[in-house]
Amino acid sequence: MSRGLPLTPVSLAVTLPTTYWNQPLYLAVVAIGLIAILTLSSLAARQQAEPLHLSDYYSYQCQTGSSQQATFRILTLSADHARELADNLCGQAEFSEHYGSVSIRWRRRDFLTLELIQESRYELFFNREHVVTGIAPNYQLFYSGFHRSPYYSLYWASHQQPVQLSREWFVNKTIGLLEDSRSQSFHIMPLDQLARIGLKPNSPQIHYFGDMAALTAAFDKGQIDITTKTSGMLTKQPDQLALTTISDHMYPGNWYLSHQVAASVYCSLHRALEQYLANFFSGASAAYDCPQDR
Numbered sequence: 001m002s003r004g005l006p007l008t009p010v011s012l013a014v015t016l017p018t019t020y021w022n023q024p025l026y027l028a029v030v031a032i033g034l035i036a037i038l039t040l041s042s043l044a045a046r047q048q049a050e051p052l053h054l055s056d057y058y059s060y061q062c063q064t065g066s067s068q069q070a071t072f073r074i075l076t077l078s079a080d081h082a083r084e085l086a087d088n089l090c091g092q093a094e095f096s097e098h099y100g101s102v103s104i105r106w107r108r109r110d111f112l113t114l115e116l117i118q119e120s121r122y123e124l125f126f127n128r129e130h131v132v133t134g135i136a137p138n139y140q141l142f143y144s145g146f147h148r149s150p151y152y153s154l155y156w157a158s159h160q161q162p163v164q165l166s167r168e169w170f171v172n173k174t175i176g177l178l179e180d181s182r183s184q185s186f187h188i189m190p191l192d193q194l195a196r197i198g199l200k201p202n203s204p205q206i207h208y209f210g211d212m213a214a215l216t217a218a219f220d221k222g223q224i225d226i227t228t229k230t231s232g233m234l235t236k237q238p239d240q241l242a243l244t245t246i247s248d249h250m251y252p253g254n255w256y257l258s259h260q261v262a263a264s265v266y267c268s269l270h271r272a273l274e275q276y277l278a279n280f281f282s283g284a285s286a287a288y289d290c291p292q293d294r
Helices: 009-015 018-022 024-048 082-090 114-118 129-135 184-196 212-220 263-280
Strands: 059-063 071-076 101-106 124-127 143-148 152-158 175-178 206-209 226-230 242-250 254-258
Touching (some): 124 129, 143 263, 175 184, 226 242
Parallel strands (some): 071 124, 175 206
Antiparallel strands (some): 143 254, 152 242
8 A cells, every 4th residue: 555645634525535525424524624723823823923022112210229119100201311310319218218119211291191190100200381281280189390490492403504594594404303292392493483484394304203312313313404402412412513592491391299209208309300400401500408398
């Protein structure tokens, strides 16, 4: 007898005489075989479609070294100096009496929602007052304004010549902005100036980026010609940029603190925030004399 291939439900259907086609047992065997094949195919497809668990590139966490289980959660707008702020708090003894860790997340202004405020998802967050009140008019039920930031300057920045506010000057030049419609420095203010010379928000010359990291990288690589820069950002620019002032009186916003935070850590928070702001704003004091109360 010649040795052939193993019989499968499909090959069995071909090799068996046609008289078997009407036999209940044969039909049951074929049905079971087909179900097995479909089941294996489905399992394989599920394994291939398993979602990837990507690292979170928008947060950082440090440990205070204490046995406390609570985490102090911070929401800010920029990755710049975010780790230093968290590490500063983790290194303060009075802070470790209440918290075992500090986590900080940096996201765009429109990341803040009514739900985040009402549920006090973050012990401390940073944003502009009009943004906060627009989202949650009664935010005072959950948070209080805690620490103010100093004013800063905003500039048009170019790698070549200073920006001139004329339609002719902007011909054949690309502009990089944030797509965050709540960002005053990287969306609202520059678009206001561009509108004065007839450039509309949907102009093909304007390129919108999802976050500051992408916008900064595109400008540094020369993929866009012009963007905006704050005075705090200029302290770490390795090369000389051509700057044109947009405003010398920009207010970044407030730090808001949850009512659930114990008053005994207020001083630690103020000290850490003063040091954090001093890294951004030239002339800002890094020292803070703790008051008796908030």
